[in-house]
Amino acid sequence: MILINGEFKDHLPVTDRAFQYGDGLFETLAVVDGHPVFWDRHWDRLQSGCRRLNIPLPDAELIYFEAKSLCERQATAVLKIIITRGSGGRGYRQPDCITPTRVISLHPVPDYPDNYREQGIVARFCNTRLGINPSLAGIKHLNRLEQVLARAEWNDGSIQEGIMLDSSDQVIEGTMTNLFYIKNDTLHTSSIAQAGIAGIMRGIIINLSPRLGLPAIEHTFAKMELLSADEIFVCNSIIGIWPVIRIAEQAFPVGSKTLMIQRELDSFTNEALQR
């Protein structure tokens, strides 16, 4: 089910700059009981992405109305919102007058087994690197070839996520998740100042850290530092938190702190849904 600029359609002009240059942004939200979860946070990120790419911000109420009208059709789903710079001529220069395109679509929830949440998943290190670029770091933009190439590196169903390093060998994130590790009662996650996406779950977990009794630090770290962790987990808006029980040849426990953060995140999500 797809709404393009408010109409049920499934085709777009080939002149759209998302098609030509990946010139746009997206958001992926969980839909629970017909509600888009953490709408305000996703909207804030979209807004900040539009500002950074200088794409005129679509009307908040309009987007919310359209998103809600889709979510009401399916109690449990994934909602995807794409905002592009709209159509333009050939050439990188943007049109003087930008009319953004909005694409709002509803998708089935991926059928990940429950045990990923409970018993954890296996990850690998990807060879494909994330380019370092402060102008684009943090933004959930549509230039995603790095993730596409990284995700194409394995076809082994026993591996659920690939961990990506940047071009300076710093660990950044999973292909579709952000990454945390716990060591000596501290929560660590990669800085996203140079590469990576400012994930909504990542932000929530950092915000929750005082309540978790675990100070959170964002910094750069290498593979070996990650592999010396007590516990590791990945997160995103659709999966919540998955403990990581193996990376390459190294095993990790489904740690008690990870399970505690998972529970806190669940309560926080339920509270948000009830507001």
Add this chain to the structure above:
Amino acid sequence: MILINGEFKDHLPVTDRAFQYGDGLFETLAVVDGHPVFWDRHWDRLQSGCRRLNIPLPDAELIYFEAKSLCERQATAVLKIIITRGSGGRGYRQPDCITPTRVISLHPVPDYPDNYREQGIVARFCNTRLGINPSLAGIKHLNRLEQVLARAEWNDGSIQEGIMLDSSDQVIEGTMTNLFYIKNDTLHTSSIAQAGIAGIMRGIIINLSPRLGLPAIEHTFAKMELLSADEIFVCNSIIGIWPVIRIAEQAFPVGSKTLMIQRELDSFTNEALQR
């Protein structure tokens, strides 16, 4: 005039991975007397890009036939070819069975004044950097937000090109051109092993260098090295060669060697057209 998978259309499914992730490649060719110029070279680059992104290669004869059928309608034009990984579901993982999308379109030649070729252009350094990523370097792929942001940095009609550095402060290329400089009778251009596009004109100029009597070297260099050049020029398939007569505050001559290379490139192009 647009051919999508062989049909005159101008809309594409929103599920196309070029729209979702910039998952594809493009080529821009000059059309002269109804012929796409340097077809074989553009085709080779497209083919190598498809191999690197693991997109099944479209049929050479089919693409050529479709391109020619458009070119015959307009003696002088710009031909753009886009190949994408085709449609897929949500998520970076590519479909098991890929059916590439091909979009072939004809555009008017930009109306650059003739004096850009003869009297040169003014360039500036862009703040937006090119991310370092050997997996994507050289490929003319559809992830072009860096160029879009760089081109959006100025709106001054007296500046015709922006020069982009990579995240390690090395000079790489223009937003829409490759860059050369001449110093002590040697032709220098940036290495594109870490960032940048393997331009067709760039490749031809490097190949022509023995006949030009100017050894060509590809290497990494910083701003100051560029600014110490005797002559500078930018090139692409549509403009050919434009001398650069000013970058930031520094002036350069329309050098005799640049004009000689321009003449040699013109003859080489004419020879290619007559074959």
